[in-house]
Amino acid sequence: MNGYRKDEDAGRLPGVPTLLETPGGAPGTVMTIDPGGAQIGGRLDVNPPQAILWRDGKVVDLPAGATGTIADVVGDTVVGYSTTPADESTGWVWRDGKVTTLAKVRGYSWTRPHAVNAKGVIAGWVHGTAPDDTVPVTWSSDGTVHPLQLPSYRPGERSGTARDIADDGTIVGEADGFPMLWWPDGTPEGLGGPWGDENKNGIAWAIAGRYVYGSGDGVETRWALKDGSLFSTASLPDAGEFGARAGTADGTALLAGDGLEKPAGRMDRPRRQGSGSH
Template sequence: MTTLDEERIAALLQSASVPEPRVDVGRAVRDGRRRRQRRRIGGITAVTVVAGLAVVGAVQLDGTTSRPAPAVPVLAPSPAGTAPTAPVAPINCEASWLSRPVGGSVAVANRVDPTGRYIVGDIGTGQEDGRVVRWADGQASVLPAGARHAAAVNAGGDVVGTNGDGTGWVYRDGKLRFLATPPGYQAVLVHAVNGRGDIAGTASGAGDSRQAVLWSADRPQEFRLVGQPGSAATGITEDGTVVGAMGELPYRWTPQGTGAALAVPDGYPRASVDSARGEWAIGMVPGAQRGGGVQMLPVRWNLTTGAVSLLPFPGASGIAGNGDLLVGDGAPLVVAPDGTSRRLPGRPEVRATGAGTYMANGISDDGLTVVGAVYENQAYRPLVWRCHR
């Protein structure tokens, strides 16, 4: 990491306020895709996502508040973590391109499985013609055309997602199957799958009704409703813990189905949970009004201790099972629970020309594999960072 990077990290960690967001290419792509993915389903609008952190009918973080948002504290180690007592070997990372088995100017790697072996993404023109691609040990395969907008992949290579019409799907053992939509609802939005094949998502219906749902990858026509009406599921851990929302509160459910609200940072009225890995979860709270809109601030939960931390970064695009936070702000950064960080390098040929804006979307459980894309010459090209000690 360069002196400039070290100074930037120190400024971030010591600042009591969130810096102005940089141009986030990844977020712009996701927001554009969300706008294009609106569909009329049975008289309601269902919103599907390609790689974003959103929920059908989820907590409405519109930030309509008349009081100033509280100041953002500095990033502190989790109460569950301790500072290292011995020197830690440096981590070296290299970026490499992922192959493109189909054509398209928008080619993005969106998610990686906990082990770092499987990667999923989308390749197309950005006009709702994208194909889902799964890379396994660097080899690419294209999923059937009936699968669109992959949301997650597990350590077994199972891929899940949601089509533009609100139909959930799972690709397993070379077969594409569709998930049941619970009676009384008209669409689903799939978010996550764990190693056991448990799939988490949210069903939506008329009048903004919604409920968290679990499916099984090997029995996709069976489902189990989670919590009460008004709930939403956005993530699931390897042990079956589900995270999401109940009304406007961030929520978690144990594998046995017992639910409880997660803490909200002091001074903030509500929060949303976006994803979870291991004992960690990340989400957002509404901050101050900025230019007619609301600045969304990232937060992190320790699901074991219940502690919540407001993070001094413009945004967070992923969380690893070991607690490493992925900040994909155009020059991606990985921040450990103790506050130490490392900047991910660019590709040599891109860095040499001074071109390229990077987006990082997913991180493995050990924090050593990160996936995303680089934008240059009016196109997005998928890549993976592999790190080692």
């Protein structure tokens, strides 16, 4: 098995997986698909991992510096990273015909991009040698790195990661294991769990439109934003430990499978909890 995409083009049934060919039939993992559905990025699961990009179903020749894993692709911007056996990562961006290594933050040797928006702003984190020695950051389109502010009401926090970024600059991720959102002006806000307790562990994986997807207190969760504030929170039916890893701007949650017993799926109308209707 190489990799699959869901193809809704004419002549194909919606939601039916389509096989993605890989060089030599090597196994691979799809990590991302661009908003238009034409470009798909990921890696070949070989040693060491090799970045791979499909465009209109065909494998694209990558430049020499695009190695390891493709994390995200939007338009003509591709971001990814290579890793060492100790999971030390070096991030890169491919745009304007060249591959550039992402800038580091002083005191942190490693970089890990995770998402890019239509304006070319990259979200991710930098990390040191310890597993929890991470700082959430963005890289602007000119390559400048900007550490994100951690919430002041948790003064003991020293770690965090940025997992997705909207076109308006809103960022989601986690800080010290709690689901977190950063507004476009950089202000952090804890998202909390589906029962209204912001001190529950979790992570926000993705943002689409006014919806944020992730998990809180071990429960798959969809948060709704409105007028620059957190509007409501909804729990989703159990989808296993992987939770809501992505979603769409209309509120449809995409639920990850475990590859063994539970298939990936979607949830159009999750059960609602919290302070307002969706």
